[in-house]
Amino acid sequence: MTMWKINLYHCVVFLSSLGLYQSCCPEGWVKGRYSCYYPSSESASWQAASARCRSMQSNLVIINDYDENHFVTGMLKEYIQAYKHNFWLDGTDAQHEGYFLWSSTRQPISYKNWNVHEPSGGNENCIEMLVKEYANLDTIGKWNDKICxxxxxxxxxxxxxxP
Known part of the structure; x- marks a missing residue:
């Protein structure tokens, strides 16, 4: 597969006391408060998804707080009919069972939004956000541990x- 560098950007220009500030996201990405998000329509294992994100100079999403979880959930709900599966997040406990951390930063997960009775452990070492499978109005945006x-x-x- 050939990767093309995308030079089109969605930009927001801010005026501040420090001068002009431009805030941009590449074409096909969604701008949040501090990050750009790329909701993929393709499906992949957790490892392949992580590699795909790195190939786009990014990482699987890290959810830092309730507001970010709510934003990402809302973004995914906008296009929910186009999706068949749930969505991988950057979290894993593959190195130490039961100790989830964000893979790209190696930092422990502080904000958590686990579904009821999760994480369930065993060989389910990667975190998915429930959007489609096993999700209903009460569980969309909740997290589940899944086989990677x-x-x-x-x-x-x-x-x-x-850039």
């Missing part, structure tokens, strides 16, 4: 300021 080889959609995240 399962094929899910994924969300990539990069800083708004990244």
């Amino acid at each position: 080889s399962y094929l899910n959609h994924f969300v990539c995240e990069r800083s708004v300021d990244d």
